[in-house]
Amino acid sequence: MRTMRAAVIEGPHKISVKEVPYPTPGSGEVVVKVEACGVCGTDYHILEGDFLSPYPLIPGHEFSGTVYEIGEGVEGWNVGDRVAVDPSVYCGKCYYCLNNQGNMCQNWNAIGVTMNGAFAEYVAVPAKNLYHLPENMSFQEGAYVEPLSCVVYAMRRLKIRFGDKVLIFGAGPMGLLLLQAVLKGGASEVAVVDLAEEKLAAAQKLGAHKTFAGTAGLKEQYPLGFDIVIDATGVPSVIEKMFEFAGNKAKILQFGCAPKDAKVSVSPFDIYNKDWEILGSMALLFTFHPALNLLKNGVVTSGVLTTKEISLDEFPDYLSKPKDKNDLKVLVRPWK
Ligand SMILES: [Zn+2]
Ligand SMILES: [Zn+2]
Known part of the structure; x- marks a missing residue:
């Protein structure tokens, strides 16, 4: 069986880096090779067990990377495309989804929150959640598209x-x-x-x-x-x-x-x-395009917001310790 390395939360306060199955893309999905994933307050909530996340879970919802493998029925994307990924997964069928209020979806899910996320070498995501990273945008900046x-x-x-x-x-x-x-x-x-x-x-x-x-x-x-x-x-x-x-x-x-x-x-x-x-203000609602544009044109900058970059191996220890009060954003770089 093909495997990859990922940070897995197995229960409250239990996190480690392990070999797990490689996420084969399902129909309509692509596998993204993760280049940068931001550590967020939500990740602490998930580790502490006060979020409705199922375990075991690979967290990580603020990420960028490249398209690595393309599943059945996916059109318009190529291996190697640089992308940012909207982690929101709406059902598309409930009252709120059908009322253009997807962030209130009654079956709300999110990559890295209720589904396996990007503190991993690879992550499978719906192709419709992909956004092209502009040419001049680094993967590090790409990790800020979601919070922005x-x-x-x-x-x-x-x-x-x-x-x-x-x-x-x-x-x-x-x-x-x-x-x-x-x-x-x-x-x-x-x-x-x-x-x-x-x-x-x-x-x-x-x-x-x-x-x-x-x-x-x-x-x-x-x-x-x-x-x-x-x-x-x-x-x-x-x-x-x-x-x-x-x-x-x-x-x-x-x-x-x-x-x-x-x-x-x-x-x-x-x-x-x-x-x-x-x-x-609950999360986001199809606001990736303006966020990408704000970063691309330097209207909003992310550079000074990154305190440091760490490896996947360093991540469990980092998340388990009390946060340094002077730390801003920390980015995990699985391939660095
Ligand atoms: Zn976040
Ligand atoms: Zn819904």
Whole structure:
């Protein structure tokens, strides 16, 4: 039997690199040889067992690579094509799919979340999930198309108004992509809060007007609050706090993924009295094309967001350790 190497999560807190069967492409599928796959907060959730992932699972949903083998019935793709892959797998038949709301699919699946993913040498994916990587785009950049397409989706939900003042909690990779997006989207001033100095330095480099290590001083500098407040941490105590900085008529965007049963307290009187809009943003919805274009044209950059590249063998150990608070995105390169 043909095999490949992959990082397999066998149960909560159990991950190792093993020889597993090579993923022979089914009908309508291609096998992608993985060149770069980003480590994401979701991977930590899956390892900890607080996501609805089945085990054993090969995680990895932010990836790029080349087409390696083509399954039956696939047209328009050639071996060697450089690609980014939309991990979303919608059923196409449920109420939401048939209402153009695939990210709400009642049978929602995603490569690397509920199906085997790309922390592996190879991954089988539906051909309809493939997007060509532009010629000038590296595989490393290609690994950012998925997270950026989540940001594009969020921006379309947010409908920023030209000149808005924006506050972002969290200067991780997503916070820093959101920062660039709101700056290009018309924000007149963006403040970013995080506890890690290196992340705040990255935020400044990317154009944040003000950065804060915690919320001290924020109220004093912005007594009327912000037009837009965004959580990109998923941390319930931070989320509860962000409402304090929402001004009158503010939009409040919950972008970060909080633990499933977390609760925060918010004043319904404030929601009413201040004309607030509270928005969610679930993953992405056919936003790969704009994300690719934003990266291709340098409207959004990913270069400063990569802390380091590691091998497949280094990945289980990296994911098992508590995350270094100064780490931004780490990319796994199975063939490097
Ligand atoms: Zn992700
Ligand atoms: Zn569906």
